[in-house]
Amino acid sequence: MDEEYPQGRCMICNYSRVQEDVDHESTYDHKFNFRLWEWKHYKKALVKNRHGICLEIKHLGCGQSPCTYEENVNKGLCAITVHPNQYENHRHQLIFDCLIKNSSKNEIYITDIYLVHPTNLFQICEGIVSTGGYIKLETGAQYKFQVKYAKNPLNIGSIQNPVCINFQSNADPNANKQKSHEDQFTIARNLYVKITEYTEEAISTERSPFSNEDWETNSEEIKVVPPTQRLKYVNKYPIPDDYVLPLKFGLRLASGLNHQLIHTIQQLRNLMQPNHVTLHNYRMYFHILLWLEEMGEILMLKRYNMSNVLLTVKSDILELEVPGLAEKRPSLIAGDMIDIRLHGDHTCYRGVIKKINDKTIEIGYIHEHLINYVKSDPKTEMDVRFVLGRLNLERQHEGIDRTFLSGMVPYLFPTNNICRPNTIRHLPDADYINQTILTNQEQKKAVSSILYNSSGNVPYIVFGPPGTGKTVTIVEAILQLKRKTDKKILVCAPANAACNMIASKLMVHCNRSELIRVHSETQDMQSIDRYLRDYSNIEAGIFIKTSAGKLNTYRIVITTLVLVGRYVNDYKPDVVFVDEAAQASEPECSIAIGFLKNSKKQLILAGDPKQLGPNCCSNVAERYGYGKSLLERLMEFDIYQPQNPNYPYYITMLKLNFRCHPLILEIPNKLFYEGHLIASSTAALNDPVGQYFVFNKNLKKKKTIGGRAIEFFSVISKEKREGRSPSYFNPAEVEIVMKYVHGLLTSRFDVQQSDIGIVTPYIRQVHKIKYKLKDANYEEIEVGTTETFQGREKRIIIISCVRAQDSLLKFDREYNLGFVRNSKRFNVALTRAMSKLIVIGCPSVLCNDSKWLEYIELSEENEAYFGAPFIRRTTEVKEQISRRIGNIQLIDSQFRHQQNIS
Structure with a gap:
């Protein structure tokens, strides 16, 4: 089984095989995912015309408002891009005009025409081949049918669905019940619809300067000219030489390692037994853990070594542009060091990063020889490597020892035999400085417990x-x-x-x-x-x-x-x-x-x-x-658990939430706080913006009654990456964010720009939204990642989830939600809002995470779901997709010849 499932995983499903499930291949999920895998693997050949059959697809446009139609022959993609106003002029439907031509010497039979995904957004009309029926095409004959995309109200975003035509050659399908697979074939096209107001910017293809290479196999071959100012710390806790390779290996034993290396790895692993910190291994455990973290930071920084870059001089400071800096790739802090050399030289000059800007770093304490050289020839290309500043690590090592x-x-490992709680005394009400605490029993208890040291030691x-x-x-x-x-x-x-x-x-x-x-x-x-x-x-x-x-x-x-x-x-x-x-x-x-x-x-x-x-x-x-x-x-210790009778001496959980509307708090309270939180903000409860849907279902007319404090706007689209940035952005979601912002600021509820916060997990989306806000003179609206808003609150929060899919046949397992799947980020993002929480995202992606699915379903229950329909992959839908892919003739004689398949 391990050969079939390397490291216990099914390569089709990315399925973690448990011991009991030894027959994973017979499960329904595996069979469905295998069908998707087949489609993905063979579709490149299916989109080609062959056996003398040609499929032509055009957009049946509207004369007064033409759309953009593009066809990518190699990918079999037929794409219509339309502005919302154009979509209205098309009476809320877009038509793909499909023409089948038989230019072969033989008659051909069309045995089926169907869409792979059974969504009602796409419908075949004019010439559907009925079940069990067929259409005969003589030589030179043509057959025409249409596929319509229809959605009213419209939804911003994009979606694609393959259309497949099955053919039989050489014989009447009814007469030849034992049909040869060689006589059957399928031609397919991906039909793509994109409704957008967003003007796409040119995506940079600039070469990345990151080399991910060491300068030399032996770093001692490089002569380092040190900074002009002495470091503020001494390296008392460097990684021991014997530990460098074991830490690089991640303390993993692998074949081919020498005896000494294996011995050292086993020694370190023994010091960390039982693989978590305990009272007995505390000191060495954390020293090793810090060295592991340091090695990770060193290897991370090495990935961002740069070659053939230019620097600029500002007084005695060098400035360097670092792509991806805002995404913390590389993750730098002031005090880290940097080595700079002429490209390929054996002498480098070490400086200290003094300041980190949005796109550049400022380097100080660097020898004047290099500064003068750059001044004299600013076009000289340099190599750069980042050197980890160890001050933070040194202080953590020292903190562990102290x-x-x-x-x-x-x-720090409290058990009942070392815990000696003191009697809980109570501070008189008159002595409280902040009198608002008097109405909050948990806050009062915490203050008294700290003042009188109820937890003892x-x-x-x-x-x-x-x-x-x-x-x-x-x-x-x-x-x-x-x-x-x-x-x-x-x-x-x-x-x-x-x-x-x-x-x-x-x-x-x-x-x-x-x-x-x-x-x-x-x-x-x-x-x-x-x-x-x-x-x-x-x-x-x-x-x-x-x-x-x-x-x-x-x-x-x-x-x-x-x-x-x-x-x-x-x-x-x-x-x-x-x-x-x-x-x-x-x-x-x-x-x-x-x-x-x-x-x-x-x-x-x-x-x-x-x-x-x-x-x-x-x-x-x-x-x-x-x-x-x-x-x-x-x-996690028993003394901090409610079951412990002395629990109140050691911990207080604050329960009155003074920030969120009850509906906003509902899911985080249920998922993370066992329902203990009590929504206590009358301001949020009575804020009219929480009783108002920003847009009704056609995304235009304001609806001033029957609103809720939460909304979900569904966008079926596709995220992108730009140039050298590793971060994602989603243009369709940017559009919707701007619509919501405009709707809020022009509402009758006195919404100010400072009332709105926009949270998104990717820094590139942050920049895209900021650019649009600036263009609309909305610069006072704060935009940031989840980390930016930790500990903060806003009257209104808009979340742009970014990750999306426009293909209805995407593998669920392919969708690594990254930041979006992180439970703690989910909790932080949802609990920043006071009166209004608006989530913009792709439901078919977010539903792969149970927490986001709960938010989507809560929005549906409160009639607060807008935008594209939520196309659920129910058992029935999966069965239909499986059956339709199963009807596709994935391999025919011409395909075998092209792929050299015997």
């Missing part, structure tokens, strides 16, 4: 689902600790945006000697609120490096997890808060945890493990758990 040495590790968790006031809760807890204790408080988050948000809320209640927000020198000054700058490590408009001694004078210090690693020796906080803890890897979180000591420790983790987690470059590291945050791992 957490281990501080004795904190046992408390194990981490306390504030589980904050979307819109439940997590930041409000931890801000109140921090202020209460400042007011009622003398403890020094460290507040960290993985990203600057989260740190800035907390600092902005805290600074209202603190003076400048109590609170400091510590920024990295690489942070963009313009992203910092001008009032927050007064509480920051900024003097005279520049960042200054704050000493650890200075930090000890503040009650509250706020900074990122990586940056706080700068102060490991002397800064001594008593309480550590990690906000957005679900987005940080455990080694990253350990940087802050390492500041706590056995005698005084209180750790609070706030976040939502059901939303986006840590970024992970190495698939192997992710498989071993690098993509799982400490927060998510802790919540």
Whole structure:
């Protein structure tokens, strides 16, 4: 069986064979997928005219409003492209005029004409061959029929469906019941309809500069001229030489490896047993995991080595254009390094990436020899390789060691025998600074539990689902600790945006000697609120490096997890808060945890493990758990489970959602939060925009009654990739996004541009939408990926899913939804909207994921489904497709000759 199904997978179905299903080939799904595979494999020959039979297809147009008709003979594609206004002029139908000519010396019989997919969007008329009947074509005779595409109301997008004609030669089909396969053949064409307002831009075919090649087989042959400024860290945790190859192999054993390599791989795998982190393997496990991640980042960067590129000089800075930068391909951060050399030279100059723009990077600290050379000859072609900056990794390695040495590790694996909860005391209502918390029992409990340290010596968790006031809760807890204790408080988050948000809320209640927000020198000054700058490590408009001694004078210090690693020796906080803890890897979180000591420790983790987690470059590291945050791992322990009678001492789940309309919250609440969330936003519930369908079914007239807070607009189309970009975009969905935006901004419900957020999983779609918005003077509308909107909210969210298919016969298994299939991204995307959530996508693709199918079905239940019909692949439809493909004569004598098949 393993020979038939390599690695336990059926190559037809991409089916993961389980032990019990030893007869997969007899299953219905396999048989159906095999029919699709046959069609895909043989259709190239079927679209050719042969045996003296010619099939001509034209568009039967409308004189006053001609459409665009194109025919690709090699692919057998007959395509009509039409503007919606033209479609109306055609009375909501498009006609393919089909003519069969017999130029052979023999009479030919047409035995069947049919469409492969049974959708009612396409219909054959004028000359349907009835079941069991036939049409005789004498030599020189012709036969005409039509295929109509009809849909009213129209749908923006594209769709294709093959039409097949079966023929029999040499004998009367009724007289010869034992027909020879050699006497039968099929001719097919793909009928393609595209309804669009979008003017397609020319797709760039520019050569990619990425070479994915090492400069030399032995990197020591290259002389490296170092940066002019010394690195800010020492490489204390480099990958050991003996581990480099095993890590490159992903710790996999394979044939052909030498004995020493096999021994080292087995040694590393033994250190990581039982393949997840435990109390006993904690230290070495995470060191190996970090080295795996580092190796993944190194290999990723190597793919983006560039050759024959040009650089420009700005003062003492070199600027380089990097295609795909906005898609994080390559994924670079300020502080990474870059080697530059004359093309093919053996001397390179190393610089430091100081700034990352949308399309270019700025390189500093590079030797003046190279700068002067580029100045003198800007057309000189250079080679570039990216060098991983290890500062973040070094601080994570150090955080793991410090957490281990501080004795904190046992408390990161909490069991009943080490947990000593304190009595839960309650803060008097009059003492709350934010009085709105008084109506929220979960927020009150969390604040009191943190203030009085109910969890004792194990981490306390504030589980904050979307819109439940997590930041409000931890801000109140921090202020209460400042007011009622003398403890020094460290507040960290993985990203600057989260740190800035907390600092902005805290600074209202603190003076400048109590609170400091510590920024990295690489942070963009313009992203910092001008009032927050007064509480920051900024003097005279520049960042200054704050000493650890200075930090000890503040009650509250706020900074990122990586940056706080700068102060490991002397800064001594008593309480550590990690906000957005679900987005940080455990080694990253350990940087802050390492500041706590056995005698005084209180750790609070706030976040939502059901939303986006840590970024992970190495698939192997992710498989071993690098993509799982400490927060998510802790919540799997019994003490954090509701079944534990002491559960309330260790964790609080916030339940009142103050953001979303109940209908918007329905699916995320059911799928991710076991129905515990309570929609509590009266503003969202009463917002008239949530009681209004932006467009009715003809996508033109506004419908002001009977609307819902959710909508789904179906677009059957095809995604594309452009030039050197690896990211997808979908022009048809861009059209619909613009229609929705215009409909919202011209509605009577006072919708402002700032009320609208547009979420899409692909950065290329972000750029396409931004361009269209700018052209329409809608530049205040925010557009971004799911990551951009994490922790954010908008009155109205429009989601463009991008991935689509216009072929009704696409393999389901071929459709790798990528970002769209990710559960956490799904949850984040759907929970950003307050009053209105609009999803634009292809239902026949999205239905392959159960979560998206639930949203589509909820939209249908609420009469909030618009656009192209949802063509479900029911058992009946699959049976019809299988039967129709089964009727196709896939191989005939001429095909055998062309393909050299014996």
